[in-house]
Amino acid sequence: MSIRMGSGCVADLIARGPVRPVEPTIVAGWEVTGTAAGAPAGAELILTDLTPVAKVLVRASPDGAMAGALGIPFGRAARDSSGAMVTGSGPGEWLVLGLVGEGKALCRRLEDMAAQAEGEELVSILDLTHGRALMRLTGHSAPSALAKVCGIDLADKRTPDGAAFRSSVAKLVTDVVRDDQASASGQVPSYLLHCERSYGQYLFDAILDAGAEFGIDIGGFRAPGI
């Protein structure tokens, strides 16, 4: 069984995330900080608001057929063959991140997956694109900046690339995914931070504050974003 509630793709409308953009520009129908106003690509530490990214929550049995089809255990994250990032965000809970504006298509694909998965379990698929804030912190000093507001051990051996956890970040319940980024000099530590939408500006400001001593910059949004 699957149930879906879509967010709808609204033409000629401007969607706004919870984080105030710097010198706003419109990308894929969203008001965002543009790349021109954002930090240069080579900046030491960059925080980028990724709220426009499609975010779909999947609820299913932790050890059921849908869990098997998704193939990502609790505490891990990886991209699937379509490029969507599937995160095991909780026991029996996955957050799937997709391309901007592709929330409905992502939901349909997950519904198909649920339909094909054998079993009678309850599977819920919710498009939470508008209900969650998403941001990315990238840079060699990202672990140090994050360690100022998060008590989890961020060392490579404990929280390697692809690790996911839910914890307090600046006293806020936040899902964190380590998703390192490629650069000319190799892999750079990068973290996706995901929280309830209404706290988005607060979390963004808290990370900026934590990263101030490391020279943090605000990044511009680049579609597809993930």
Next chain:
Amino acid sequence: MSHRKARARMRLERQPGEVIDRAAPLTFRWNGRQYPAYRGDTIISALAAAGERVFSRSFKYHRPRGLLTGDYLDPGCIVQVGDEPNVRGAHRLVEDGMQVRAQNCWPSLGVDVKAANQLVAAFLPAGFYYKTFIKPQRLWPAYEKVLRRFSAGGVLSSGEGAGCYDKRYAHPDVLVAGGGPAGMAAALAAARAGASVLLAEQDHQLGGHLRWGTSAERAVLSRLAGEIAAEPAIEVLIDSVAIGRYDGNMVAVVQRGLPHVSERLVKARAGVLISAPGLIERPYVFAGNDLPGVMLSTAVRRLIAMYAVKPGERAVVLTANLTGDAAVKDLSRAGVDVVHVADARKGEDVVRAHGRGAVRAVELAGGERIYCDLFVTATGWTAPMSLLAMGGRQGVYCRRAARFLPDPERLPNEVLPAGGLAGDGSLDEMLAHASAVGAEAARRALGIGPSRPPPARPVDAHPELFRARTHGFVDLGEDVLSKDLGTAVHEGYDSAELAKRYTTATMGPTQGKLEAVNVAAILAEATGRSIADIGTTTWRPPYAPVTLGALAGRISEPVQHSPMHSWHERHGARPLVAGTWIRPDHYGDPAAEARRVRQSVGIIDVTPLGKLDLRGPDAPKLLNLLYVNKWSKLDIGRVRYGVMCAEDGVVMDDGVTGRLGEHFYLMSTTSSGAQAVEEWAENWLQTSYPDWAVHLTPVTTAYASINVAGPRSRDLLLRVVEGVDLAPEAFPYMHVRNGRVAGVDDCVMWRIGFTGELSFELHVPASYGLHVWQALLEAGEDLGVGPFGVEAQRILRLEKGHLIVGQDTDGLTKGFSAGLDWAIKLDKDDFAGKPELAWQAADGDYLRLVGLQPVDTSVVPPEACQIVDGSAIVGRVTSSRMSPTLGRPVCLAQLAGRLAVPGARVEVLLPDGRLVAARVIEGLAHVDPDGERLRG
């Protein structure tokens, strides 16, 4: 030669290990006068270089005090820096332009009138305060005012403190507390064994005693420092002190000297803690031991080697160990005339220092008096076991070493001592042992290989030297004399813990690090017991004083904003802090906002309303469990009001839930109750009904929620809504529809009416909330639409008699007391709180929620006013406002059942003592009791 020129001569020529930068001269002010310094100087080293010898007045007797230990612990070197009191002057580095003042003196350091205390010292024995000010008890307030004038310490700024504080977390495999040679070697060994290492050093440089050692020792330091710098697995924190060790080997480290913040609290969860604080040199107790010019051997060695400061001109040294011997050489090399060396190992002793305001001479045991301006003692060591003892372990006294040592058999597995704490020996032996400790720490932290505990280290023989045959100060921070301890014992306070509290010995700024062993020895002497029997007082965190700012760190207070928050800010909304939400209380005139809703149409941002997405065939089971009313037969497209009670029958939340699909419900909760309801529901599902097929997902902020209220609300929505028939018969009261609003798809529309007016609650995908909000205002301009805030909503709902959970109920209000008789279905099989509610219904004697109207239409009784019947309290006003619609005050109240009948007259007690009459109305609604407006 002038006095000033003589002062300047205390700065020596360049020393090979000096830490000052002669290329970076600075100036600062001490008590208003400008002084020179070099970068790297401490406040006290710069003042000592300028010839100053008195830096503070003592705690109780206001005696002049100078440099004793020359480090962080120095009790005579506590000063005020700008607005910051109690700064450790022998540790704090000079900054250009720094304003430093002496504290605990008036009118000046040189002339302190409170020094008159010395004249009556004989009448101020230990326990003076307790004995003198205990009776008559009624005079204590007066005593307190006088005593407060004699309290020591600096002056706090009345404004906000400068700078800011923050914190960080760390998860080292091995944390090394102490960056002396042992700590450095242990850190290197641990890192080379594969561990991540955090090395914390209290001073401004690594190296410990090697910094003032021989050239060979400095070469070892240079090698170790180079190896540490090249080891990426070691993070070094200087000017950082481990203040405590807690459960799970959580070690709190306070880091100072950072460019961005005043102080930082590092919360380090260490796999293994290596405690390597080094040994603390112990002062000697004798008459005159607090005179400026009496210094420890390590202090003079620091001054000479690190700061190139000559400690005096003519010195006597009392030595019982190699450090004292080395101090003699250092002094001679620095040009100090060492006129006499008393070797305690040969039974020689010094019994008294003479002088007024500074040392002028010392008296040897044989009575010989030797004139000098510097008396240096090297009489023993204290092993600071704080970080070990915080695990509940006390040290054991070793008579051979004349100090307490940790008991290795009783150390927890995750703590290891190194360096002087573990024993004595040559530098090479100490480094080898520390390396073994570091490797063992890495093995334990990483779980690799078998444990190989390093062997116990031997201790060197050392004379037991605590007090000469004369009495002197045993605690220089608290001005406690050795004879005070004798007095305490004489009066029955004969244990270390009792004597400490009676005399305050070990309770001062050094917290026993300088004086604990001397106190134990003197108590042993006074009681005739052994030092081992007496023991030390309990070591407790913090190891070093810590500011409240460091403990508070950065204040993180999460706040929530709705998608329309920026619009509210731009349009003058007065913010209301409601839990973590920042909401518009009003836009200038809440009464006018309420009238607009009654007369035309208003819109309010109700995004904080909790919203839970319920999916699955067993959702009705969950609703029936959580709510007191029935949910099995709610049709798709219908909305129902529900009330939740906790298991004790007390009302915990309310809201409406709509059925949007066959197995799809959207539940709303109060704004403040959203999280609690979610957790409560999840708790039921996970612990009691894990087999129910239902998923519950919080979606509060997935939607921007806007209530459109007023007689023209339908007219307004007709202009912006597509795909939904808004006619009363097609979309009646308590129904839900899904459609497009202002071009935005997937909007949920509820026809409900908290305000008592025709109203539609729109739940819009949050990213389009601002778009829809602005579209409504634009589309309804000719209808007179405008925003209204929380205050107007509260007025409107009170006029209508709609309760607010938590306002009209409290932590004791059960369902029937909230006027919910109509909703509570005791004939349901079961629901949360049913047994208690059944009992309440059977009992019948309970407060009831009533509508109340004061007879005097000009008086609005404040909320929480008591309702009285003679001398009995029979209820309270829960909500009250002046009604803009009726032009009179309206209230809701909790009232005793016997009075809760329409027409009953009661009296409300105002805060000023007046009584005002009020009348109980029929039902709860003051406006539109029949609900015609609501259902229009």
